[in-house]
Structures are given as C-alpha cells and as structure tokens.
Amino acid sequence: MPERVFALIDVNSCYVSCERVFDPSLDNIPVVVLSNNDGCVVARSSEAKLIGIKMGVPYFQIKHFEKTHGLKALSSNYGLYSEMSNRFMAIIAYFFCLAEQEIYSIDECFVLLTQYLENYNLTDLAFALKDRILKWVGLPVCVGIGSTKTISKLANNWAKKEPKFNGVCNWLAIDTLERDAWLSRTPVSEVWGVGRQHTKALAKMGIHTVADLAATDPMQMKKLFSIVMARTVMELQGISCLDIDKVPSAKQQIISSRTFGKRINELQLLQEVITVYTTRAHRKLRADGSVCGIITVFIHTNRFREQDPQYYKSHSISIANATDDVFILAQAARTAITHIYRKGFDFQKAGVILSSLSPKGAKTQSLFDADPIDDSKKQALMSALEDITARFGKESLGLGTSALSGQKWEMLRGNCSPDYFSGLEGFPPVY
DNA sequence: TCTGGGGTCCTAGGACCC
C-alpha cells in the first residue's frame, strides 16, 4: 500500500464549460475563450481542439474557422469563472471532508486521500464526486489518482485521453503491465514540470517517454538540470516529494501589466498608464491586507515587430517604510518610469510589480516569535544555541545568535528537536 | 598590511505552471 494517495480533480476546458452552463447553444460546437483585448486563445472546447486550434494562438490566426467550422469565440469573463470555481472547490471540500485540499489554480485542486484508502474504494468515490459536480454546478471534470502529485497529474491526463476510463483514472487500481505500456508510449513532455526546453534537452539524451525519464537517476538529473527535475523523477518513481499546500502561502509579488491596444511613445502617457496599473495592483495589495516594500516598473517595446528597435528596462524603488498608501506607491511608480523611459521607442507593454510584501500591522519579527514553535521546542533550541556558543564561541555560528537569519534560521527552526543538537561533537551539524 | 569567505541585494534571464 502506498504511503500517500493524491487525487487531482480538474474542470475540462474550464472557461468554455463555464460559458456553456449559461448558454447551451454552445454545446457540441467548437468554442474558444480569448484573453484580454481578445488577443489569444486561453481555453478551447474539445471540438475546437479537434479542428487543430492550439492553446495560446492569436485570435486573428483562427478567425477564419468562424466561417468554415462555425467556431464561436468569446471574450473572457473572469468574474464568472472565479465564481464557478469557488463552488466547484467548495463541493470537493465538502465531499472529501476528511482530506486536505490544495487549490492549485482556478480549475484544479489536489486532495490528499490517504485517510480514505483503507475503508473506501477510491475509484467509486471519484465517480460519485464527478457526478455530484456535474449535477450541482454543471461542470464536467476528470479525476486522476496516484501515490504522488506528479502521478496523479499523469493519471488525470490519461483519464482525459482514454475513453474507457470515463473521466476517472485510479493509477493504483491499474495493472502494472498496462501502466508500464502506457508510460512507454507517452511522450515525456506530458509530465508536469517538463516543458518545451526540457523536452529538447532530454531528447538529446535519448529520453523520449515518461518511462525513460522515470528510469533515470534523480541525483544525476539534479546535476544536469536542477533540484526541480530531480524531484520530478523521484515523484515518477513513486517517492512523494511534493506536499499538499493546504493554506496558500502569502503571495510574494503582485503584478499588474497590460499590452496596450496602441503603441505609446510619450512619457506622459506612460506615466498615466502606469498610475492606473499601480492602483490596480494596490487594490490587490489591500485585499490581501499587505504592505509593499519594493515597487518595480517595466516597459517593453513590441517583441513581435522585429523590424523595430527593441527596448526592455525595469527599475525598482525601495519604499523606506513598507506601505499600502496608494499615493506613495503611485509617486514611486512615476519616478521609476521616468528613470527608464527612452525617447524614440514605441512601447507596447508596461507593468507594475509590488514585492517585498508583508502583512500589514505585523511587528518586526524577532528570532523566536517568528512562527509558532511550542515552548518546549523553543527551550530546547535556546539551550542548544547557548550550549553551542558557550563551547565554540559566537563565531562558531558565523554570527551572533540574534543575527541568525534567512536560510540558517530556517534550517535551525526546521530541525529544532531536542536530539538534533545532542551530537554537538560533530558541530556544525546545521549544514 | 595581508587575505578569504560568506552574507545580502540587485539585475537579468531562463524555465516552468495555469
């Protein structure tokens, strides 16, 4: 029996399915939903996929399908999609009330089903959930079940492609031979975390299928790629490296950017635009109840117009006291854009990034009240640190204990069980 | 005066995801 079981549940052609709930005339015909400015395709119905419309293609390249194939192209309505998403997520949370749920994106979530393994047939449960979601919000979904997140993603993928699964693929319940056969004919690019560039690099090494990748040595792959790839390989081998992220961690940055309808070359216009973007980003900042310590502004020429001179530049400004004051932020944004503006270029895109975010009203964190550690652990850590400094001097930690920061602190805190420091002979064991 | 190592921050870029 596997140590953990994950399910990945996602909405098929999410935005198109949301639109279809309210407009049945869209059923059974090719439908796409377009990005802002009706620029690119961001969602496709299965019929649209069948006539060869690829994800992300510009609208003007597929417009002709409207006449030849009865294609319907819709502008996006994110308010609607996020409302539908909330209901979809709520049904799952209620259905699997013993499980931890991670909302991964607007249309998919992971659920940790380990607790259900013993007393339930997971395949039956998944079908029941699928039916309920269709009945209650009208959205068609697929479910993939596996012993790691990466495998549950793969299973979900398989469920979509193989009609006999009828939308639910429980990896654990499938015969090993059948699984292996499928792995050996599935391209490695289908794996979560393997994109275009990695696919190319892997092909050069003779790794073409998921089975090929699963057979590699994670440590070797870490050397050749990165720790991320090593984790992917291990996950394919059934070793769960990625946890469920129950509470979404606080955002690290807030972006507001747009491509302009028309190219802009005047500084004053750019300043006005950037002020609008700053207020938009600021609204999200307030909604999160955060303050911002750094604001970055960037401008772009049109990268598709190769005949034009290209220019990209960004500039960051630190806010002396992290703030959520829109006036201060807007002022800084104007300063920043004045910095990077150059005459003689036609700009097509600009944006604002708020970063160095922290919760509003939070006190500056001292070492030991940073995070909930219980008193006994705190005590153990304190005495261990005292012991270390007494025996080896402050220098042994590289820094005074009050100056422990960043990674060092994380590592200490993550390991502050009493026995961790018991073998001080081997000091420093921290690294 | 000699010198090293280890931090952080910034900038930039690359890769991935939905």
Place this chain on the structure above:
DNA sequence: TCTGGGGTCCTAGGACCC
C-alpha cells in the same frame, strides 16, 4: 493590422558589507 496575464522557482554575476 491584429500576438494575454499572473504567478513560482532557480541560477549567476556584480556590488557591497562584515
């Protein structure tokens, strides 16, 4: 003519500091 937006993580070099 028309080509999205919002995120994450990792790497690497240079400046600067202790």
